[in-house]
Amino acid sequence: MLSKNIIALTYDNDYIKFLQEIIKHEVLLDPARGITKMVIAGRINQLSEKQARVYKRYVYDRFKQQCDNCGVFIPWCDMFNAVASGNLCEKCFNNS
């Protein structure tokens, strides 16, 4: 089962908007993509054990609100840009 933290995060509108962006821009491959669509639709509690494991590993664990280079905190509203920039904050991306 997914932890309370993972489920609670899906009540964050900015996180859901971020998930919608990564779906729209085809960042994820199936089955993670289809499972993330279920999460966006508010169906996280309906995921099977296997789907929950895929979601945790390929979505929840993959996207952290952090720059891979300097470690600065990145809010969800800026995370799509960071992912598109190779998990870098704007400052590190501009300096790379």
Ligand SMILES: [Zn+2]
């Ligand atoms: Zn950075």
